[in-house]
Amino acid sequence: MDKIDYLNNILQGLPEGPGVYQFFNGQEQIIYVGKAKNLKRRVSSYFQKSHHDSAKVRVMVNKICNIRYILVDTESDALLLENNLIKKYKPRYNVLLKDDKTYPWICVKSEQFPRVFSTRNLVKDGSVYFGPYTSVVMVRTLLELIRKLFQLRTCSLPLSYQNICLGKFKVCLEYHIGNCKGPCVGEQSEAEYNQSITQIKDILRGNIHQVVLYLKDLMLKYANEYRFEDAETVRQKIEIIEKFQSKSTVVSASINNVDVFSLIEEKNVAIVNFIKVMNGAIIQAHTIELVKRLDEDKEELLSLAIADIRERFQSLSREILIPFPIDFEIFGVTITIPKIGDKKKLLELSERNAKYYLLERNRHIEKTNPEKRVERIMETMKRDLHLNEFPLHIECFDNSNIQGTHPVASCVVFKNGRPSKSDYRHFNIKTVEGPNDFASMEEIIFRRYKRLLDEGISLPQLIVIDGGKGQLHAAINSIEKLEIYGKVAIIGIAKRLEEIYFPGDSVPIYLDKQSETLKVIQHIRNEAHRFGITFHRNKRSKSMANSALDGILGIGNKTVELLYNKYASISNMKKVPVSELEELIGKKRTEILLKYFES
Numbered sequence: 001m002d003k004i005d006y007l008n009n010i011l012q013g014l015p016e017g018p019g020v021y022q023f024f025n026g027q028e029q030i031i032y033v034g035k036a037k038n039l040k041r042r043v044s045s046y047f048q049k050s051h052h053d054s055a056k057v058r059v060m061v062n063k064i065c066n067i068r069y070i071l072v073d074t075e076s077d078a079l080l081l082e083n084n085l086i087k088k089y090k091p092r093y094n095v096l097l098k099d100d101k102t103y104p105w106i107c108v109k110s111e112q113f114p115r116v117f118s119t120r121n122l123v124k125d126g127s128v129y130f131g132p133y134t135s136v137v138m139v140r141t142l143l144e145l146i147r148k149l150f151q152l153r154t155c156s157l158p159l160s161y162q163n164i165c166l167g168k169f170k171v172c173l174e175y176h177i178g179n180c181k182g183p184c185v186g187e188q189s190e191a192e193y194n195q196s197i198t199q200i201k202d203i204l205r206g207n208i209h210q211v212v213l214y215l216k217d218l219m220l221k222y223a224n225e226y227r228f229e230d231a232e233t234v235r236q237k238i239e240i241i242e243k244f245q246s247k248s249t250v251v252s253a254s255i256n257n258v259d260v261f262s263l264i265e266e267k268n269v270a271i272v273n274f275i276k277v278m279n280g281a282i283i284q285a286h287t288i289e290l291v292k293r294l295d296e297d298k299e300e301l302l303s304l305a306i307a308d309i310r311e312r313f314q315s316l317s318r319e320i321l322i323p324f325p326i327d328f329e330i331f332g333v334t335i336t337i338p339k340i341g342d343k344k345k346l347l348e349l350s351e352r353n354a355k356y357y358l359l360e361r362n363r364h365i366e367k368t369n370p371e372k373r374v375e376r377i378m379e380t381m382k383r384d385l386h387l388n389e390f391p392l393h394i395e396c397f398d399n400s401n402i403q404g405t406h407p408v409a410s411c412v413v414f415k416n417g418r419p420s421k422s423d424y425r426h427f428n429i430k431t432v433e434g435p436n437d438f439a440s441m442e443e444i445i446f447r448r449y450k451r452l453l454d455e456g457i458s459l460p461q462l463i464v465i466d467g468g469k470g471q472l473h474a475a476i477n478s479i480e481k482l483e484i485y486g487k488v489a490i491i492g493i494a495k496r497l498e499e500i501y502f503p504g505d506s507v508p509i510y511l512d513k514q515s516e517t518l519k520v521i522q523h524i525r526n527e528a529h530r531f532g533i534t535f536h537r538n539k540r541s542k543s544m545a546n547s548a549l550d551g552i553l554g555i556g557n558k559t560v561e562l563l564y565n566k567y568a569s570i571s572n573m574k575k576v577p578v579s580e581l582e583e584l585i586g587k588k589r590t591e592i593l594l595k596y597f598e599s
Contacts, residue, residue, distance in 0.1 A: 003065060010067045011047065014040040017071055020081045023091075024066040032060060032093040032294075033085045035078040037327075039069055056294050060093045076330045079307040086304075095304055096291035104139045105129045106204060113159045113183045113193050116146055116200060129314075130204040133284070142204065149237050150196040151181045151188075159184055205278070212238055255342060259310065259317040262350035263302045264358060268292045271361075272305035273354035276315065277346065284313065287357045303328040321347050374416045377516050381462075384517040385500075387489050391462035392416055396524040397448075397475070398466040399429075399440045400532040407432065409444040410532030413460075414524050424531055438474040441465065446478035459488050466525050468494035472501050493525055554592040559585050573597075 019039045023032040036042035046061050072078045086094045109115045110126035118139045122129055133139045146152070153159070157169055169184035181188035199211045215238050222231035260275040269291060276284035286309065290301055303326050309315070310330075319334045321343055326335070338344040366373035378390035385391070394414040399407065413423035427447065432439045445463075452459060465475045472492030479485045485503075492501040498518065499508035511518040566584060567573045573581075574597055581590040 007047065007064065007067065011040070011044050014043055014069065015071060016040045018073070018075050018078045019069050019071040020078050020085065021067060021069045022085070023060070023064045024068070025063045026065045028066070030085075030089045030091045031063060032091050033082055033089065035075070035082040037075050039071070043067060043069070056093070060294065074331065075328065079303060079328060080311060083304060083307045083311065093293045095293060095296055095301060097288060097308060104133050104136055106133070106139060106142060108197060108201060111159075112161070113153055113190060114197050115154065115156070116143070116152055116197075118143060128201065145240065146200055146203070147179070148240050150200060151179055152193075152196065153180050153183060155184070157184055255346065257317045258319045258321060258343075258346075259315055260321040260346050260350045261302060261306055261309070262323055262347060262354050263298055263305070264351065264354045265298060266358060270298065270301045271354045271358045272302065272309070273350045273357065274305075274309045274313075275346065275350050275353070276313070276317065285353065286313070287353060289361070298324070299326045302326055323347060323351065377417045377520065380515070381517045381520060384511060384515065385462070385489070385491065387462065389461055391460075391489070393458070393460040394462045394464060394524060395448075395460045396464040396466060396528040397441065397444060398525070398528040398532045399437045407440055408532060409440060410528050411444070411448055412524055412528040412531055414520070417520055419527060426531075437467070438470050441467070441471045442474040442478050445475045446481060449479070449482050449484060453482060453484070459484065461489060463488055463490040464521060464524055465490065465492040466495075466528055467492055468499065469501055469506065472503065476503055493521055498522070552592065552596050555589060555596075559589055
């Protein structure tokens with residue numbers, strides 16, 4: 001029997017209930033684990049499609065040599081089983097949960113006079129574990145709070161009733177300094193000790209309000225009995241708890257026992273943030289990263305993350321807040337998509353945490369691998385500017401002149417998002433008379449790319465023109481003459497509102513002021529302007545150095561420079577009112593200059 005007939009036989013025998021399916025390759029290795037409401041329909045869909053949307057799915061299906069399944073009672077059970085199997089076998093084509101850390105727990109030991117301590121190892125001996133906590137600082141803070149409130153033992157002595165009665169133990173230093181009440185020698189009853197353990201469990205569950213109410217009743221009781229020292233001790237405990245509670249992030253007193261999940265995607269990665277709210281305060285937060293293997297949709301990713309996080313943190317919350325609908329149900333749990341109010345704000349807080357995590361993740365990757373940053377910026381520019389390829393090579397042009405004198409232009413080159421200064425070029429305008437920016441732009445674009453074509457040098461992927469529709473149209477005229485229109489992308493950027501113009505489109509687009517695409521375009525535009533202005537000033541200075549005003553007795557170099565900076569040419573100086581000249585260079589120098597003009 002060949003592989004196709006063998007698989008068809010399995011498909012025909014699949015049940016229609018909920019369950020988990022496993023795909024095996026020829027080496028009997030699990031390559032994919034999935035869940036389904038209807039096993040027969042879901043698994044058969046992989047083989048009924050002659051053309052899958054994803055090439056990765058087609059490759060995986062071709063590798064399937066065997067199929068096995070596990071029936072379960074509900075879809076929720078299927079999701080949990082799928083999650084456990086993915087963690088255990090790490091199939092090649094499944095979502096990768098990138099979170100292999102071991103988190104700390106707070107353990108209330110199953111023993112007489114229970115100890116309370118932190119641990120990373122869970123032992124199934126009847127002990128109660130709280131957590132896991134993503135922050136070691138939080139664990140230390142909680143344990144410090146417990147030590148301030150309650151005098152618990154820290155020793156590991158077997159404090160059985162028989163051993164205490166036989167007097168097998170002696171008090172230690174902790175007893176003498178007031179950190180322990182000495183249950184080992186019968187100084188503290190087991191009932192009193194267990195009352196403290198009950199309050200500790202309430203605190204660790206987030207039920208701080210109940211503990212405060214109990215302590216306030218106890219304080220009043222001691223006061224009524226004239227046990228003022230005991231009442232003061234309890235009051236101090238209440239103060240410690242309330243100070244601790246004030247440090248928690250309070251969201252809304254009306255929100256209790258709620259799990260919040262948000263998801264954001266970028267390429268083949270999804271980030272899921274989890275926030276747990278108890279009695280109106282955030283008591284836990286965690287973020288995980290999922291690597292997509294088969295272009296999974298966001299609904300599937302979020303369902304998998306919810307199952308994993310709730311199992312890991314042993315959450316029993318009866319309500320879950322999510323940003324979009326998912327085809328997933330948990331018995332006894334309400335799934336809500338908030339639109340307004342405090343719950344919506346809580347969801348937005350979770351989304352901000354996810355975005356911040358992604359931002360920090362990308363910064364870390366780019367710091368260790370700069371090529372990733374270039375790739376991300378290029379991809380962003382390609383998407384924002386609707387380009388056909390990455391703009392790895394960008395050239396920007398800018399004109400520079402003052403009242404039509406010394407017209408010049410500059411060409412600035414960026415490669416891989418950075419300036420390539422050895423490729424910068426200056427241009428003297430040769431064919432244009434007077435201040436005509438459009439004609440100047442048309443000339444330099446033609447000269448630049450005519451030379452590149454003649455010399456066989458590769459063209460840029462993007463040309464940026466410093467100017468609006470007029471300058472862009474002038475540049476396009478030259479590109480059409482050279483028959484490279486359509487082979488090179490070209491845009492114009494107008495300074496006033498940072499408008500981006502495209503060929504043939506009279507309506508500009510406005511990029512987000514914080515977008516990396518706009519920042520790169522602004523950078524290259526400003527660099528072209530700086531480079532052009534520098535060249536223009538140097539050229540003007542040379543002109544002034546050989547000026548007809550040189551050698552006039554009483555007119556020095558600084559005065560000549562001042563005049564040219566203000567009026568650019570002698571013909572312009574002759575048209576200026578005498579009073580204006582006197583204000584600029586003084587009365588005496590103005591008389592000398594006017595006599596020179598008359599002669």
